[in-house]
Amino acid sequence: MTKIDKSTPMENLTTGGDIYEAGNARDFKTGDWRSMRPVFHGDKCKQCGLCFPVCPENAIPVKKEDLKRTDFNYDYCKGCGVCSKVCPFGAITMKEEGVDQ
Amino acid sequence: MSIRERLSGNEAAATAMKQINPDVVAAFPITPSTEIPQYFSTFVANGSVDTEFVAVESEHSAMSACIGAESAGSRAMTATSANGLSLMWEMIYIASSLRLPIVLSLVNRAVSGPLNIHCDHSDAMGVRDSGWIMLFSENNQEAYDNTLMAHRIAEDENVRLPLMICQDGFITSHSIENIELESDDEVKKFVGEYHPEHYLLDDQNPIAVGPLDLQAFLFEHKAQQGEAMKAAKQVILEVSKDFEAWTGRHYGLFEEYRLADAEMAIVCMNSTAGTTKAVVDRLRENGIKAGLLKIRVYRPFPAEEVANALSHLKAIAVLDRADSLNAIGGALFEDVTSSLYVENKHVPMVNYVYGIGGRDTTEKDIESVYTDLTEIVKTGKVENPYRYLGLRREEK
Amino acid sequence: MPYNLKEVVANKPSRFTEGHRMCAGCGAPPVTRMILRALKEEDHAVIANATGCLEVSSFIYPYTAWTDSYIHTAFECAAATLSGAEAAYQAMKRQGKLPKDKTTKFIAFGGDGGTYDIGLQSLSGAMERGHDMTYVCYDNGAYMNTGIQRSSATPRFADTTTSPAGKVIPGKMQPRKDLAKIMVGHHLPYVAQTIAINNFKDLYEKSEKAIYTDGPTFLNVLSPCPRGWGYPTEDLMPINKLAVETCYWPLYEVVDGVYHVTYKPAKKLPVEEFLRPQKRFRHMFKPGNEWMIEEFQKEVDSRWQELLDLEEMTNKAE
Incomplete structure (x- = not known):
């Protein structure tokens, strides 16, 4: 599908507003919505698995090989803090976005 | 076959x-x-x-x-x-x-x-x-x-x-x-x-x-x-x-019935066209140059073609089987008038709202429209362009 | 195969992608994603979505967050729209116009507005006609997309923008509709009420059953809305847990008319534990309004008891 944006002439828009590239919302990054930033502390993580299904943004990747989570995908994380709240081990802390600590 | x-x-x-x-x-x-x-x-x-x-x-x-x-x-x-x-x-x-x-x-x-x-x-x-x-x-x-x-x-x-x-x-x-x-x-x-x-x-x-x-x-x-x-x-x-x-059955955007040499015509849609054809035939026998344009394709509206087919007439009556309740006539009338206007053609035109709620529209009704058109052809004037056909009302 | 969260998440790619525009901390995306993970990887899905938060945030031209085929038409007719797609599938499959060895499943998503209220007729019709589809209501208890107006799923006394807690009328005065039971009244092969809790086992297993039971099935999923309910976004999972532990949102399934309560709290918590953290119930905690909490508790208790009675009755009958 050709790239569509606000400058695309009507002739090049898809007919009826259909989209033929399922899942292309991945091209739309929502990370800049974040005002709070989750920080992953791998040393404290016990890989219990409570955090990754709760993420509304699918921003906690889980590796296929060893079923372990890795660091956040900040391209999409909106900083809601749901993951931090469910972590029983203090392995996810929240800090203000853009502020070094 | x-x-x-x-x-x-x-x-x-x-x-x-x-x-x-x-x-x-x-x-x-x-x-x-x-x-x-x-x-x-x-x-x-x-x-x-x-x-x-x-x-x-x-x-x-x-x-x-x-x-x-x-x-x-x-x-x-x-x-x-x-x-x-x-x-x-x-x-x-x-x-x-x-x-x-x-x-x-x-x-x-x-x-x-x-x-x-x-x-x-x-x-x-x-x-x-x-x-x-x-x-x-x-x-x-x-x-x-x-x-x-x-x-x-x-x-x-x-x-x-x-x-x-x-x-x-x-x-x-x-x-x-x-x-x-x-x-x-x-x-x-x-x-x-x-x-x-x-x-x-x-x-x-x-x-x-x-x-x-x-x-x-x-x-x-x-x-x-x-x-x-x-x-x-x-x-x-x-x-x-x-x-x-x-x-072998011919269809266009609309049907022209004895329209080419007509002086006056009715524009309408659906079954009323059948009634109108019978009236046109009878009037023709009496030497009255009546015709009909029956719309088949209402959307897209064939504006240019309709305007060209009607432009030679001296009077047109557009029959609307729905009242737009807007004080300026029915939808088909609007479409036909604006088609002619945009094509820079002027023919005196009158609108009839008719047949509402299944009210019968008889040959006599249609004939009365051609009688009105004859008058318009004669005078070139249209008084009260927004009319009803077959409505009961007090005589004025 | 027993449920293993990590394997499910790692091995079944998300069919509801990142890059959608639901609010931060919204309860709906994790629910939607997990329901779709219950699909077999090799199966295709056609998803219909009622107008609502999920729809306006997941398919904003030209971006779609759905990796399966997806259709949105209007607010009240996700079920009818999907029933047409399902009918097309039956016809085309029968005529050999689709590959024989491939399966397509049909899933509708609607909020409580699009399901309990404006879409109830369409839903009832589609369920009665017996289409092979699963309808999922993500119930956040109000019209959140248009700015938190009361729906028939809004709990009693809740403060919404069309049932405001005023000086004379203290919020929504009517109890909430029991949609799952209305669906049971359609004699569907599978109806369940669930929620995202703990490791999502309840949600996943019920979704799997619903999707892979032949015929029309229904899932009612409580889906908290931080904005509409008035709680901090990070509290999604604690709120869900309180909804279940207080028996405000009982977890159960009805298989061919037989009720199974899938979770019974060892010690049922007082419902005020669920109400207190939410701003929409704040007025209930003012001095003089104790009666509201009592009334609310009574309703929760009687509905819970009714459910236990139904479980006993329908199992006995079996």
């Missing part, structure tokens, strides 16, 4: 649907179109079609299901009238905006209220700006023929718009008349198969249909619909030409 039969308008529409053999029919009963889903569900029950019949719980769901079915990659059809179309209204717009060539058989009836089950065109006029192609049919034969041509027009890649075939409730839907049918095989060959490029059930190429379309895009998508509607005119003519080559 055509087959001679005797069918009502509803039977004719149902027979065409049977021969088209769509994948899905979703419909809800409403007088006077009820017989169409009745006949059709009998075809399904007896295995004479391959269709999935969805007996929905409302017309809103009928059109919603047709949209789901057509988006899924299948051919979907339905039938309705009056309030049924009103309840569909929201989905009528969505069907056309999603560019789905759904075909609907609309048996025209007065929209409530008060409740009335008889013919007028207020249902169709309510959706005239919804982006549907609208074909009107004088009789059972035209309802049948228009239905056979519907998919070729609607599914054309330059069109991709839904299409409705209108006929007059009870007047033609329930009158049994002679008809020429085509054979099942020939119909199948003419209509062809439907192979959309993108569809929901294509598991290899999933698609998304029906976005939130904001300020940056809706305008352009609406304009695409507008372009498709313009393109439909040519496609209708081409399909009609093929149809004529096959059946």
